[in-house]
Amino acid sequence: MDIPTYVKIFNRKALCICIVLIFGCFALGNAQTTLDSLLKVSQKQQKDVLVATLNEISWEYKNSKPDSALYYAKKALKISESFNYSNGVASSYNSMAGVFESQGKLDSAKAYHFKSLKIKETNQDSVGIADSYNNLGIVYDQMANYSVALTYYFKALKLYEQHQTSFDKVPMVLGNIGIVYKKQKEFKKTLKYYERALSIYEENNYEVGIVITKGNIGALQLKLEDYESAITYTTEAKDDYERLGYTRYVPYPIFNRAIAKDSLKRHEDAKLDFELAIRKFEETNNPYELSHANIGLAHNQLFRNKPEEALQTLNKALLIAKENGFKEFEVKAYQGLARVNAQLKNYKNAYDFQELYRKANDSLFEVEKTKTIFELETRYETQKNENIILQQRADLAEKDLEARQKNTFIFGSLSLAVVFGLLGYLFYKQQKLRNRQLKKESELQTALARIETQNKLQEQRLRISRDLHDNIGSQLTFVTSSVDNLKYALDGSNEKVTTKLGDISNFTTQTIYELRDTIWAMNKNTIKAEDLQVRIANFMENAGKSHDQVTFKFNAADSISEVIFTSIQGMNLYRIIQEAVNNALKYANASLISVKIEAIDTPQEFSEATANPKMQLTIKDNGLGFNEATIEAGNGLANMRKRARDLGGSATITATLNEGTTVKVVF
Numbered sequence: 001m002d003i004p005t006y007v008k009i010f011n012r013k014a015l016c017i018c019i020v021l022i023f024g025c026f027a028l029g030n031a032q033t034t035l036d037s038l039l040k041v042s043q044k045q046q047k048d049v050l051v052a053t054l055n056e057i058s059w060e061y062k063n064s065k066p067d068s069a070l071y072y073a074k075k076a077l078k079i080s081e082s083f084n085y086s087n088g089v090a091s092s093y094n095s096m097a098g099v100f101e102s103q104g105k106l107d108s109a110k111a112y113h114f115k116s117l118k119i120k121e122t123n124q125d126s127v128g129i130a131d132s133y134n135n136l137g138i139v140y141d142q143m144a145n146y147s148v149a150l151t152y153y154f155k156a157l158k159l160y161e162q163h164q165t166s167f168d169k170v171p172m173v174l175g176n177i178g179i180v181y182k183k184q185k186e187f188k189k190t191l192k193y194y195e196r197a198l199s200i201y202e203e204n205n206y207e208v209g210i211v212i213t214k215g216n217i218g219a220l221q222l223k224l225e226d227y228e229s230a231i232t233y234t235t236e237a238k239d240d241y242e243r244l245g246y247t248r249y250v251p252y253p254i255f256n257r258a259i260a261k262d263s264l265k266r267h268e269d270a271k272l273d274f275e276l277a278i279r280k281f282e283e284t285n286n287p288y289e290l291s292h293a294n295i296g297l298a299h300n301q302l303f304r305n306k307p308e309e310a311l312q313t314l315n316k317a318l319l320i321a322k323e324n325g326f327k328e329f330e331v332k333a334y335q336g337l338a339r340v341n342a343q344l345k346n347y348k349n350a351y352d353f354q355e356l357y358r359k360a361n362d363s364l365f366e367v368e369k370t371k372t373i374f375e376l377e378t379r380y381e382t383q384k385n386e387n388i389i390l391q392q393r394a395d396l397a398e399k400d401l402e403a404r405q406k407n408t409f410i411f412g413s414l415s416l417a418v419v420f421g422l423l424g425y426l427f428y429k430q431q432k433l434r435n436r437q438l439k440k441e442s443e444l445q446t447a448l449a450r451i452e453t454q455n456k457l458q459e460q461r462l463r464i465s466r467d468l469h470d471n472i473g474s475q476l477t478f479v480t481s482s483v484d485n486l487k488y489a490l491d492g493s494n495e496k497v498t499t500k501l502g503d504i505s506n507f508t509t510q511t512i513y514e515l516r517d518t519i520w521a522m523n524k525n526t527i528k529a530e531d532l533q534v535r536i537a538n539f540m541e542n543a544g545k546s547h548d549q550v551t552f553k554f555n556a557a558d559s560i561s562e563v564i565f566t567s568i569q570g571m572n573l574y575r576i577i578q579e580a581v582n583n584a585l586k587y588a589n590a591s592l593i594s595v596k597i598e599a600i601d602t603p604q605e606f607s608e609a610t611a612n613p614k615m616q617l618t619i620k621d622n623g624l625g626f627n628e629a630t631i632e633a634g635n636g637l638a639n640m641r642k643r644a645r646d647l648g649g650s651a652t653i654t655a656t657l658n659e660g661t662t663v664k665v666v667f
Contacts, residue, residue, distance in 0.1 A: 047079070050079060057072045059098060066285075072095075076095065077092035090123075101139065117133075127160070141179065142288060144328045150177065153177045167206070168204070174196050178193035190223075194213055198210065198213040214237060215241075218256060219234070219252075231257055231260045231261065251276070252289070292317075295317045295329060298317065298336050307343045311337070311344070337349075480505055480512065486501055527567055528562075529562070529563040530562075532565065536556075536574060551592045552594075555595070557599060560613065563613065576663075580640065589623050591622060599615055601614045625660050640665075650667075
C-alpha cells in the first residue's frame with residue numbers, strides 16, 4: 001500500500017499535497033484550529049485572497065465533512081466568476097475534484113480536473129498544466145487505467161523538468177510513476193523511481209517527502225519478500241507520521257506491517273494490525289484503502305482457518321470496490337471469494353467467482369496495456385536523452401561563436417547593446433515594482449479606511465445600546481418596580497385597579513425583554529443561526545412557564561447551524577416567531593404550538609446561488625383558527641409580512657376554523 005502525491009493549486013501558486021491518495025502539506029497541529037483561523041480570516045477578505053482561503057477551507061473539510069467542502073469550493077467558484085478571475089475558477093474546480101475523489105466518485109473527480117486543465121491551457125500556465133496532469137494520473141491510477149495514468153505522469157514530469165518550479169514537483173511524479181510500476185509487478189523499476197525521488201528529497205532536507213518515500217519503499221519490501229525489513233520500514237514510517245502529526249496516514253504502514261507479519265506466519269499479531277488499520281480507514285472515510293485492507297484481513301482469516309469470517313469480509317470488500325469503481329480490488333475480491341468458496345466446498349460459487357476473476361483480470365492486465373506502459377517510459381527516456389544531446393551541441397556551438405567573436409568589433413557592439421538593454425530592463429523592473437508598491441499602498445489605505453469606518457459604526461451602535469440599557473432600561477425597571485409597589489399597597493382595596501396595574505407591570509416587563517433582545521442584536525454585526533436558535537429556545541421556554549397548559553415544540557435543522565445572518569435579519573426572524581407565538585397564546589386558545597426552521601435547498605443548490613440556503617420558518621398551532629374572509633388583518637399580521645419582505649422572502653398565513661393557524665415564511 002503506497003501513498004501517491006496529489007497537487008492542489010490556489011492563486012497560481014502550486015502546493016504539493018500528499019493525502020492518502022491526497023497527502024496534504026497543511027500546517028502541523030490541530031486541524032480544527034486551522035479551520036477556525038481560516039473561517040475567521042475569510043470574513044475580512046475579498047476577491048482573489050478570499051477565493052484562496054475558501055479553497056483552503058474546502059481542502060481541510062473534504063475528508064471529514066465533504067458536503068461542507070463542496071459548499072466552500074462552490075462558493076469560491078461563484079466569487080471567482082463574479083470578477084472573471086480565471087485562476088480562481090481553475091483552483092475551485094481542483095478543490096471540487098478533490099472532494100469527489102475523497103468520496104470515491106472518480107468520474108466526477110476526473111471531469112472537474114479536466115475543467116481545471118482547460119482553463120490552465122487557455123492561460124498558458126505550464127506548471128499548472130503539469131499539476132493537473134499529475135492529478136489526472138492519480139484518478140486514472142485509482143480507476144486501474146494504468147496506461148492512461150502513466151501517460152499523464154510522464155507528461156507532467158516532462159513539463160516540471162522543462163520549467164523552473166519548486167524542488168518537490170519532480171520527485172512527486174517520480175514516486176507516483178513508481179506506484180504504477182509496482183502494480184504492474186515491475187519491482188526493480190519501482191525501486192529505481194522511488195530511489196530517484198528519495199535522493200531529491202534528501203538533497204533538499206524535505207522531511208515529509210523522505211518519510212512518505214521511505215514508507216513506500218517499506219511497502220515495496222513486501223513484494224521483494226524481505227519481510228523483516230518491511231516491518232522495520234513500516235514501523236519507522238508509522239512512528240514518523242505520528243511524530244509529524246499526520247495521524248490520517250498512520251494506517252498505511254500499519255496495514256503493510258500486517259501483511260509482513262502474515263507472511264512470516266505471525267497471524268495473530270497480523271490480525272490486530274489489520275483490524276486497527278481498518279478502523280482508522282473507516283474513521284477517515286477512505287473507501288479505496290478500506291476495500292484493500294478488508295481483502296488483507298480476509299487472507300489472514302483464511303490463514304487462521306476461519307473461512308466463514310473470510311467470506312463475509314471479502315463480500316464487504318467487493319461491495320466497496322464495485323460501488324466506487326476500484327477495478328483492481330474488485331479483481332482481488334473475486335480471486336479471494338473463489339478460494340474461500342472452494343474451501344467451504346461451495347464449488348458452484350467457487351467456479352463462478354473464478355470466471356469473474358479471470359475475465360476481470362484479463363481486462364485489467366491485458367498485454368497491449370502493459371506494452372503501452374513500457375513504450376511510454378521508452379519514449380520519455382529517449383526524448384530526454386535527445387534533449388541532452390541537443391543541449392550539448394548547443395553549448396559547443398555557443399562556445400565556438402564566442403571564441404570567433406572575441407576579436408571583432410561586433411562583439412563590442414553587442415556587449416554595449418546588452419548593457420543598454422540591461423539598464424532599460426532594470427529601469428522597467430524598478431518602475432514596475434514602484435507601481436506595484438503604490439497600488440498596494442492604495443489598497444492598504446482603502447482597507448484601513450473601511451476598517452476605521454466599520455469601527456466607528458460599531459462604536460456608535462455600542463454607545464446607543466449602552467444608552468438604551470442604562471437610561472430606558474433602568475427607567476422601565478423603575479416603572480415596573482413602582483407599579484408592583486403600588487399594586488401591593490392597593491391589594492384587596494380595588495380589584496379593578498389592581499388588575500390594571502398588573503397588566504401595566506406585565507407589559508413593562510415584556511417591553512424590558514424586547515429591549516434586551518434589541519440591544520443584543522445591536523451589539524452584533526452578524527448573528528449565527530445557532531445563537532438565534534438559543535434565543536428562540538429561551539423565548540419558547542419562558543412562554544411555556546407562563547402558559548403551563550400549552551405544549552411548545554421547537555425544532556431547528558442541523559443543516560442550518562452554520563448559517564450566518566445580519567443583525568437585522570436575525571432580529572426580523574426572531575420578531576416574526578415572537579409575534580406568531582404571542583398571537584396564538586392570546587387569541588387561539590391552543591394546546592400545542594410548534595416552531596420549525598429548516599433549509600429547503602440541497603447544499604449543491606444553495607451554494608451556487610447564494611451564501612446562505614433558502615430557508616423556511618413554520619409556526620403552527622392547533623387552536624381556534626379564524627375565517628380569513630371575515631377577519632380584518634391587524635398590525636401583527638401586517639408586521640409579520642413586512643418583516644418577511646425585509647428578509648427577502650414572503651409570509652403565508654393559513655387558518656382553518658377549529659383546526660388552527662399556520663404561518664410559513666420562505667426566505
